[in-house]
Amino acid sequence: MCKSQKQYTWEEVAEHNSADDLYVAIRGKVYDVTKFKDTHPGGLETLLAAGGRDATQVFETYHSFRVKELLHKYEVGHLVTNELPTFPAPNEFFVAVKSRVDDYFKKTKQNPKYNHWMLVRYFAIFGTIFGSWAITLNTDSLPLQLLLCLPLGLACAMVGLMPMHDSSHFSFTHNPTVWFALGATHDFVNGASYLCWLYQHMLGHHPYTNIDGADPDIVTSENDVRRIKTSQPWYSFYVNQHIYVPILYAVLGLKTRFQDVTIVFGSKMNGAIRVNNPSPAQTYVFWGGKVFFALYRLVLPLALGMSLLRVIGLFLLSDAVTSYWLALTFQANHVVEDVAWPELDSKGNILRDWAEHQVDTTQDYAHESWFWNVFSGALNHQTTHHIVPQVNQYYYPEISPIVRQAAKEFNIPYHYKETYSEAIGGHLQHLYNLGHKTNE
């Protein structure tokens, strides 16, 4: 370490988290990217979110390794303390998988961030939402309205699994404006904040998968309704959690829509991930989305003469469909019995390579199924998604064999179930095991 350079604690780096004063830390060095942010090919909003923190994992994920050579001109010092766990430098497995995937796209002359069929899927999703909602508003038939809650709820979940998810990994086109617009669909169509998701998912869950105290997807409080980590205290009511927790997933959407307000404008923490002040554009989308959602889903049907009871009933039913679909696809990938739940070393870090960690903390399923390739947002190829999230989901079925083969060559456990029911069974089994303390 060069003694003449300034040494920064993570708290000092955290102070530089705004557009006119923006630092990031990567592999123990601190960089001032304030001037660079406007010309960053990955967009301004991306750097603003990563600002003021150790961005090592996202930096190494979203760039080719040669981009590291550009960093020295922004260097201002060294990072001497860590806020969250760190990983060792990428090993041969990560380097091999990245270069094999790159070679595949060169060889097949395909753009990893674009395919016409994704556009068709996006249009089908928004068409289904518009169509089923328009019919709901124009009929008095309660059975038909109840039936339409199914396509409506499913299509709203698909907004989360396709445009919004693609946006949060910059995986549809190379255009930051397109990413911003796709992310905003979640705000306007689902009434839930894309920005909040970006911090939770791109900056939290992906870099720190299944790490207690860092991954916001497994954040639990002392008195949580579910016990998914051995570090949580055990209460007798957990004995039945494999039965009641899946029922509670129906209200996940409702919870999320209120929680995001407190996270982005209140605590400014999404689990262990600090949330930077939103830009004016992000603030407009946040509140504009909430207002638009309330208008089209609640105020409009009331104004058209639908009874309050029916408005609320249809809302809760379609929202339960959305919540179930999202919860049951997400939970089948990580909160399952077979995968690793890594422990930190005495300094609070992970000693294993990050990409290996990703493979071992993830469960895939039903790779050959067209239905799951489309309707889970290709999350049945979750391992591939975690290693190369910048590649569009359309291509996961094509490149999954590359990732799986590399894992085999490097002797990394690859968790795979033939069917979705086996995969979600792993989630229920995990709930059962942790609900019965003796099974730990």
Ligand code: HEM
């Ligand atoms: C010091 C910090 C950074 C520098 C010097 C930098 C530099 C670059 C460069 C040169 C590119 C174009 C080449 C390539 O795509 O491999 C790029 C693209 C990109 N960067 Fe960064 N970057 C930085 C930080 C970040 C961070 C923290 C993220 C966070 C997630 C990020 C996300 C992206 C994305 C998504 C692209 C791809 C754009 C596309 O698809 O066309 N960058 N960056």
